[in-house]
Amino acid sequence: MNSKEQSLAPRVRLVEIQLxxxxQRIDNFLLSQLKGVPKSRIYRCLRRGEVRVNKSRVASSYRLKQGDQVRIPPLRVSHPAVKEPVAPSLLHLIGNSLLYEDRHLLILNKPAGIAVHSGSSVSYGVIEVLRRLRPEAPFLELVHRLDRETSGCLMVAKTRSTxxxxxxxxxxxxIHKHYLALVKxxxxxxxxxxxxxxxKNILQSGERVVKVSATGKPASSHFHPKQPHKEATLMEITLETGRTHQIRVHAAHxxxxxxxxxxxxxxxxxKWLRNLGLRRLFLHxxxxxxxxxxxxxxLxxxxxxxxxxxTVLTACAHKILN
Known part of the structure; x- marks a missing residue:
């Protein structure tokens, strides 16, 4: 191995845990530090004692403390394909969606059609774009999630304690959450x-489908009509639980x-609403x-x-009244 190859070879790292x-659990910390390393390899390192905390073996469930010294072994990280740059229009859209910010928290008005985080078919979600916009921020994490087609209030924590x-x-x-939805x-x-x-069921395609079932998890929603009509009603909805697709499945059922x-x-x-201009899910x-x-x-x-x-609400009311 020449000197250049030696300089590129992975080395043991000692990381001191900050406040x-x-x-965090040690396994989750390692996953964030060793992106590209298979989970199975990381857990094997923990079992074998290759990862040490304060020079001692720890279980994967160990929760890190401020000041802990973590030994991370020299694992080769596969380099992911280089992502395309974030579109300037997306940076602008997320950058101008801020509703509230203090030193602990920020709240965005998430636009519809944008996922909250990246995935197999999504290169950049809200959180990745936000991190690009604020490269100096030491910590930015989603507090909760919204469906891709849902718009509105989204919380992002700026510290782990928050x-x-x-x-x-x-x-x-x-935390009291209010939604607006137009229902049939x-x-x-x-x-x-x-x-x-x-x-919740996951299909072979990876698609999530939720149904009402006695074997499911408890879910409670409160529905309050705001603008009732025969063809469609604008509803205000509050949630006691936050299950996947909860509002959509309860209303449809x-x-x-x-x-x-x-x-x-x-x-x-x-189709009736598309003729009135609706091009997305009416959930905010x-x-x-x-x-x-x-x-x-x-707050x-x-x-x-x-x-x-x-615009759709106005068109809907006009259509119903005429």
Whole structure:
């Protein structure tokens, strides 16, 4: 091996855990540090003691503490294909979607049609674009997720302690989320709270499909009509749980699917709305309200309804009244 090859060879690394890294499981920390290394290889290193914390073996479930010294063995990392640069229009769109920011947290008005994170068919999601826009930020992580076609309030933590605190608040139902959706038909006056368990299935194609099932996880939604009509009703929805596709599946199961929903919706209703200009799912994360961690300040953030949805509402009301 020549000197150039030696300089490129992987070496043992000693990493001191900082405050914002504390609390992570060692396996998750290694996955973030060794991108491109198979998970099986990382877990094998842990089992064999090749990874050490403070010179001692640890289990994969060990949670790191501030000041821990982590020995990372010399593993060769496969270099992923170089991604195409982020489109300037996408950088501009995300950069101008900020609703709120302090030293712990930022809240974006996520545009519809953009995934919150990258995946097998998505090179850049909101979080990757945000990290490109703020390369100096030491920590940016999604607190929760929105479906690709859903717009509205999306929280991003700027510190690990904030991330953990907000996720805990979500589990304890201390973060109140309001959504706006346009559903088929006139919503029944006697239905306000929907408690229907949901079961998630992953198809061979990788597509997620959710259905109401007695063997599913508990799911509770509150539906409140805002603009009731015979053909379509604008609903305000609040959630007690945050299951995948919860609003869409609950509404569809009751015979009132969301407008523009290609997965669970009604083709005839979708066609009627397309003629009025709807080109997306009519679901918008309208508002977030909660008391900030370690403080008494009540935060209430609203995301304006996108113009393309407001236009459809106007056209819908005009069509119904005439």
């Amino acid at each position: 914002e890294q504390a609390g 991330l953990l605190a907000l996720q805990s608040m979500q589990r304890e139902q201390l 038909g006139s919503w029944p006056k006697n239905i306000r709270q929907v408690n229907l368990p949901l079961l 009751l015979g009132h699917p969301l407008g523009g929903d290609e997965k669970y919706g009604d083709p005839a209703f979708n 994360a309208d508002q977030l309200s909660f008391t900030l961690p370690k403080g008494e300040k009540l 209430k953030i609203a995301a304006p309804l996108p113009e393309e949805l407001s």
